[in-house]
Amino acid sequence: MPTDIEISRSATLKPLTDVAADMGIGEHLIEPYGRSVAKISLDAIEELADRPRARYVVVSSLTPTPLGEGKTTTTVGLGQGFGHIGHRAVIAIRQPSMGPTFGIKGGAAGGGYSQVAPMESVNLHLTGDLHAVSSAHNLLAAMLDNHLHKGNPLDIDPFSISWRRVLDVNDRDLREIMTGLGGKPHGIPRQTGFDITAASEVMAVLALADSLPDLRKRLGRIVVAYDHNGIPVTAEDLRAAGAMCVQLREAIKPNLMQTIEQTPALVHCGPFGNIAHGNSSVVADLIGIHGGDYLITEAGFGADMGAERFFNIKCRASGLTPDAAVIVATVRSLKAHSGKYKVVAGRPLPDEMLAESPDDVHAGSANLRKQIANIRAHGITPVVAINAFPSDHESEKQAIVDIANSEGVRAAVTSHVAKGGKGAAELAEVVAEACEEPSHFHYLYDDSLLLEDKIDVVARRMYGADGIDLSATARKQLDSYQNNGFGSLPVCIAKTHLSLSADPSRKGAPTGWRLPVREVRASVGAGFIYPICGDMRTMPGLSSRPAAEHIDIDETGQVVGLS
């Protein structure tokens, strides 16, 4: 099989105005950025409003291994698969972060014959949206430190400052830093640090705003610190929100691309799954929902996290109602959930995991069953997509089908990486069937519930916990958020994505445990409260052999080493 980059380069791509036309988007709404990407004006939301509404499908997964189970490739493949069965689909995916691309991944535009093309654009800068997020975020940081330096008229408590800085790079040495050294002309010494840009609240804001004015308002609401009386200090108070919005006025427009089979692809925003909602943008979906028969959108991590946040955070912001949810499952992930094997990021699978063993697959079924229940808890019909790998045995894939069917859930094997849309045609058929079932979509909890109770509901109903244990700090923070008027926000629980529990080593569907909440933070601009349950890394590091070492240009100026 050719490499990802070879497949991407050999694809025949349509002019983007034709791709847009397929979605009903006129040329006047399209701004080209290079030859293979275009930004879509937000006027498209209103102009397309009278077109028929697409079926809305979210792609999530069972609890993944550290290798990932192929949600992005399945999203791309499913979009292409609909084309093969005569339907028009639009896909919506997140923009990958350059940090991991040059760190461990080497790229994230899909893979094999299910890719968004050209993959160099997706993986490198795209239209600069992530950089605009960094700029806006760091302008606010500079204005905050400048405020302290110029006499601190707002009486900010320096020890309450939660606003760090961001860069789109894997750089562990920036996690904890001291700034403002060198004497009085150079600022006020303070301990702080950098997160990766995807972890910026500005990214979450951009992904959840439904218009430019809404973006402006959300930016103004960002809380960066508290004054000495405990009153929140916002980006608006620092007079930074207007300039931040100006820096983001192009970034809020979704990026239109296409898959290698010419399926329209919206690539927009990438909020970090660890501490934010991990979904692509609301505006992309508001455009895509009128762009075809099906809109396939991706949610990060397992269904307990990505899909739960999709339902309770993103759909709350967009007002859109999903029709079905795909749960991506793999033979290797179900085997891993048997608890018999240890899968490590960046290393090949253990040999014994490759031997034929449908029993191991069945031994890991509890996780898949739980994730199916998690989708149903929101009134949505699940579909299991079995993402086939060359090393899978037929009996193992059939075991997953059997597990799904025993839960009354449709399932299909999909070989979109090896075969493109043709390989996902059966999956598209069963997703289409699922979409015809009545949707009874509802949120998991009311806005009016206490924050503590919202966390408890998610922990019990999604994760299978017996309850939550708040630290003294967490309790104090929750009280403060309730008192400051943030109590009506939804919650975005920051826990490991490698287990339904808060302990990444516990596989399957653990029971008899409680969710420990160490502290709670607030993304008031984005519009959620995020309890921290475990060590959440917000700035990755590089390995001994970063992917960057093998990325280069060749003699003809072509990029090599991306995947």
Place this chain on the structure above:
Amino acid sequence: MPTDIEISRSATLKPLTDVAADMGIGEHLIEPYGRSVAKISLDAIEELADRPRARYVVVSSLTPTPLGEGKTTTTVGLGQGFGHIGHRAVIAIRQPSMGPTFGIKGGAAGGGYSQVAPMESVNLHLTGDLHAVSSAHNLLAAMLDNHLHKGNPLDIDPFSISWRRVLDVNDRDLREIMTGLGGKPHGIPRQTGFDITAASEVMAVLALADSLPDLRKRLGRIVVAYDHNGIPVTAEDLRAAGAMCVQLREAIKPNLMQTIEQTPALVHCGPFGNIAHGNSSVVADLIGIHGGDYLITEAGFGADMGAERFFNIKCRASGLTPDAAVIVATVRSLKAHSGKYKVVAGRPLPDEMLAESPDDVHAGSANLRKQIANIRAHGITPVVAINAFPSDHESEKQAIVDIANSEGVRAAVTSHVAKGGKGAAELAEVVAEACEEPSHFHYLYDDSLLLEDKIDVVARRMYGADGIDLSATARKQLDSYQNNGFGSLPVCIAKTHLSLSADPSRKGAPTGWRLPVREVRASVGAGFIYPICGDMRTMPGLSSRPAAEHIDIDETGQVVGLS
């Protein structure tokens, strides 16, 4: 008079393909980035090679006040002025840094009726080139710290590390920082800091490279540290240069825009004048040189610095030969050079400076005479452009004409800010005449001269110093650079731009002084050695009232507050 942003918005712009066609650039060489900017493929350099070569004019100035004397507006206005006298001109300017735009300036796309449009694009991200520079720079920094963290196989001396990090923001608190805090998993504690992106060596590299392969080679040559034996450690040694080049492969393509009078404008790169050569890119000029009758390119600071570096660094890299040099002079700057007034950035001129006084202008003439001599020292014909302000008196402008004429130099008053190209028509006429004089262009010194002697030549011949005083550190560094094979590089002297001397308070053309060289640094990738003569700030701070506080979107989504 309407505001800059109103003038910019009311301009009638041509389709960029038509602007490109005016330069002989076919549509296949153009990649649109939004509706009003396009990148030009570097293939244009070869494809245009058979077209006639334009007259090549560099715009510099006398030693400026802290307010600046209007080099950018004059460059734009002169380009437009050539249109008014029936010639086709192309202008090449630097991309402004967003740090100062949101700090003190509020924008830098020209001004009044001499602007590159739309000014929002010039001032905000443009096509993301500066962000690509930041990304490439910071990837190298992360790979360097990662190398130390992973056992330091190259045996790098941590105290020799000169590679900092960069961001395009005014943020004094990042000047001096400690990174790698928090314990062993989070890196190795080290004192370092951030510079503004314009000050990155990567920016200087991008501006001096003449092709993608040349960019790749220069990046590889960047020296970031020394090992314990004093051997330079490069970006190539760290295996970072390939990935950096991949991140910059779009950024190396010049950005095509137009002035409000539809003159083609190349906006590309912006290396910091303080420590780098402060000129727009070589590739932009290599394209522009075949794009019309005249190519007008801008060099930062006064002629002793910007033009000297243009001649001895940029022309060395490009192989191009200039035909004439414009020296922008203003009544206020000549009055300031009388030494009788103090001009402060961000504050209005002292009232007494506005009273009619041709004598004050004459009292400041030494500076203009010296800058004229500086241009002539390179065998080039100078022209004095008197950039008119509404507060100028006729007798004062005439005084500048008289000074120029007494030196045998052509001069013209230009009112391009108030009147656009029409106001610069007379200037265009005299520049055209100057271009017809024989050019005897030559560098100021040979490559083979010792580095110390190169500094001495520039100090004596350009600045009027009696010689140079090397600190012990500087001498040691120069020896090390000679020994490491960097002796053939040109020098880029980092001194204040507010005086011909190294003391910003000394006006006119100071004599009887020596240039103190505190230390010497090397930009081996960019290809110059830069002696530090004074306090060179590489990261600006914000004022008490940053421009950002007044930049916002209005109800219709339009940007307000840029200028």
